[in-house]
Amino acid sequence: MKLMPTPDGLKVTFEYDEAAMLDQLVTQLTQLLQSHSGTALDPDPLFASLEVGGSDELPEDPALARLFPDAYPEDGEASSFRQVTEQGLLNRKLQDAAVVTSALGLGDPPAGPAEPSEPIVIKISPVTLPAWVRTLTALRLAIAARIGLDTTEDREQLLDGDDTRGTVLVFDWLAAIIESVLTIMAATDEDAASDAG
Numbered sequence: 001m002k003l004m005p006t007p008d009g010l011k012v013t014f015e016y017d018e019a020a021m022l023d024q025l026v027t028q029l030t031q032l033l034q035s036h037s038g039t040a041l042d043p044d045p046l047f048a049s050l051e052v053g054g055s056d057e058l059p060e061d062p063a064l065a066r067l068f069p070d071a072y073p074e075d076g077e078a079s080s081f082r083q084v085t086e087q088g089l090l091n092r093k094l095q096d097a098a099v100v101t102s103a104l105g106l107g108d109p110p111a112g113p114a115e116p117s118e119p120i121v122i123k124i125s126p127v128t129l130p131a132w133v134r135t136l137t138a139l140r141l142a143i144a145a146r147i148g149l150d151t152t153e154d155r156e157q158l159l160d161g162d163d164t165r166g167t168v169l170v171f172d173w174l175a176a177i178i179e180s181v182l183t184i185m186a187a188t189d190e191d192a193a194s195d196a197g
Helices: 016-040 045-049 062-067 075-104 129-147 152-160 165-196
Strands: 002-006 009-014 120-124
Touching: 002 165, 009 016, 009 165, 016 062, 016 075, 016 120, 016 129, 016 165, 062 129, 075 120, 075 129, 129 165, 152 165
Parallel strands: none
Antiparallel strands: 002 009, 009 120
């Protein structure tokens, strides 16, 4: 992965395998969200159009529970808040994920034996930056919930496991993307402010 600031944002060059893995992860996140959306949609068309609606309980799936945590410690307040906000939050996460997959532009993988492919170059602007950061953060939350990664001690233990080491490395890779993108975008903003001054 290579990053280069541009006058209107940031250019990111992913090796094809990196882009394909990221696209697959975001597609899985989208499928997870869509599976929950079927139970969260409000049958009232007015509320549905306002993106109001949701389930009344914390999702059983640990990844969804991490993505849609209770907003209040009391069950009654948490349930009431979830019922009127969850679908809107879910729709926004789906929209953010669509921004990322659209930028990657991979679509369905070609049939037949895999062949080396060219790097994928994408542009991240100040407008699309929030969607990228929210989607990569959602991926990290879902991954952490799936493998039980909550503390530094958990991370070290999971790195030692043959079944979980690769997943932890992907978790760290996503963090590196977020940090690098935010650092360069912040530096670009500071340079623009200095030039304006």
